[in-house]
Structure formats: C-alpha cells, structure tokens
C-alpha cells in the first residue's frame with residue numbers, strides 16, 4: 001500500500017457498499033466516437049438496490065457521525081433527492097434515526113409517492129416536505145435549515161445527539177470519499193495499462209468534483225477533470241468546490257498539495273432549462289447508452305452529464321484517440337419518478 005493509501009484509511013469509515021466498483025469499456029460507443037471510452041460504475045456502490053456517489057460520501061460521513069456519538073442524522077434535498085434517500089438508507093444500516101427536509105421543486109402526489117420519496121417512506125424516515133409556495137429555491141432552502149434547527153434543539157433537549165449533513169453531503173468529510181474514489185479508479189486503469197486524459201462527471205453540490213480534483217492533485221495526475229452541471233449555480237460555485245477539495249485534503253492530513261479553480265472544469269451548458277427539468281439532449285443520451293450498451297442513466301444528473309461528454313466527443317473538444325472515463329454517479333431511481341422529471345423517455 002502506498003503511504004497515501006494508508007493515510008487515507010486512517011480517517012474513520014463505515015462499510016455501506018461494494019467496492020471497487022466495476023470499470024467497463026463502452027465498446028460500441030468507443031467505435032462510434034473514435035475514442036477509448038470507459039464507464040466507472042459508481043451506480044453499483046449500493047447496499048440497497050440503488051447505489052450512487054452518495055454511498056461513497058456516506059461511508060465517511062456516517063463514520064464521523066458515529067465517532068461523535070450521534071444517534072440521529074438530518075439532511076436536506078429535493079423531494080426526489082438521491083442524497084436524502086441514500087442518507088436514510090445509510091442511517092438504517094448504521095442504526096441511526098433518519099430525518100430529511102425536502103423542498104418540493106416538483107410537487108409530489110401524496111396518493112402516489114414515487115421513486116426516492118417512496119423509498120424514504122418505506123425506510124420510515126421522518127420526512128418533512130417544505131413547499132416553495134412562491135418563494136425562491138434559496139429562500140426555501142433557508143426555511144428548511146431553520147425548521148431543522150428547531151427540530152435539532154427539540155431533539156437535543158430530549159437527550160438525542162444529531163449529526164447535520166449539508167445537502168449533497170457537500171463538505172470536506174464527504175468529498176474525501178472521492179479522493180479515495182479517484183485513487184480506486186487510477187489503480188484500475190493502471191492494472192489495464194492505460195491512462196485517462198479526460199474524466200467526466202455530472203455535478204450538483206460539487207462535492208464529488210472536489211474529491212476528484214483533490215485526488216488528481218494528490219496523485220500528480222494530468223487528467224482533465226470535467227464536471228457537467230445539473231443546474232444553474234452562482235458565481236461562487238467553483239471557489240466553494242476548490243475550498244471543499246482543500247478541506248477534504250486537510251481532513252485526511254494531506255496538505256502538501258492544494259486545489260485551485262484551475263484544477264477542474266465546471267461546464268454549465270448542458271442542464272437545459274434547469275435542475276429536475278428534462279433536456280432534449282439528456283433524453284437522447286439516456287436512450288443512446290441504453291440502446292448501444294444496455295446501461296441506464298438518469299434524467300436529472302447522469303443523462304445531462306453524459307450528453308455533455310458526447311458533445312465534447314462530437315465537437316472535437318476531446319480529440320480522437322483519447323481515453324475518456326465517465327463516472328456513473330447513480331440516480332437511476334429517477335426513471336421511476338414523476339413524469340415531469342422523467343420527460344419523454346418512452347417516446
């Protein structure tokens with residue numbers, strides 16, 4: 001084991017999934033685009049049927065919760081949030097009480113709960129739906145936070161200890177998981193005797209990208225790390241990701257390297273009209289990968305991410321002959337969510 005590997009494993013971690021996840025070559029798409037295209041199957045991290053990038057992050061976050069003696073876990077997201085559902089799953093695996101505050105960007109039908117929101121209920125999580133009611137997403141997220149603060153105060157007055165996880169698991173502890181994820185992918189590529197020039201991932205909170213950028217710096221790799229955004233972000237987005245990457249390096253005690261905004265790309269050209277709104281290119285990308293390779297993507301994140309990668313392959317931004325990896329971050333439960341989110345996939 002490298003020194004780096006040993007140090008990383010000194011931070012606490014619980015086992016929630018199956019690792020290493022498979023790395024597969026996309027044979028037909030490699031032929032079609034004249035590149036070596038691989039897919040890293042982090043949709044298979046699961047312990048339940050449904051994996052994704054949040055399982056990696058939660059191995060570190062839940063261990064931190066346990067180390068701090070918490071018995072309750074609280075987190076946030078949209079009603080169909082993968083992060084919220086994976087947190088609820090992780091809490092049940094670890095024997096902690098799950099509480100989620102979910103903003104209803106897409107209004108759920110209480111008589112016909114779908115996908116992740118249905119799973120949250122099967123797991124018996126304490127679910128709080130926070131409607132937008134005409135306010136902005138930012139205002140609604142703040143309302144979720146203040147409702148949660150009240151609930152935490154109430155629980156702590158009853159002797160409970162709460163672990164508060166930000167939306168997306170976006171902090172240094174969660175992002176540290178993708179330093180390990182980057183290392184796992186690098187050693188798989190090394191075994192195959194290949195090196196990747198480009199690594200694509202869908203990005204939301206940016207924690208996964210933060211970990212990947214930190215992993216790249218730590219290994220001294222020259223790979224171009226490209227995040228394809230799943231929604232609109234403010235101008236501080238990249239700075240927050242770089243800071244979180246450095247927090248992750250700090251958390252694992254590797255401060256000899258640091259991440260700047262030049263170490264990764266955030267591309268905002270592929271989310272279409274917005275988060276949880278299907279885009280034409282994403283719908284086409286989902287059908288393409290399903291029909292060419294028998295692999296499913298989701299309409300909210302990976303479909304948009306994959307559509308961005310296809311555009312890079314088609315427009316020459318990725319030169320012919322390059323080796324490219326797409327990180328499949330999961331989320332396929334969204335295929336069974338509200339039609340507004342799924343879009344025209346059946347057509």
Ligand SMILES: *Cc1c(COP(=O)(O)O)cnc(C)c1O
Pocket residue numbers: 052053054082083168202203204205206207208209298301302329330331332
């Ligand atoms: C959360 C999520 C992402 C984005 O990951 P971040 O670390 O929040 O940027 C990508 N894909 C899927 C399926 C997700 O659930």
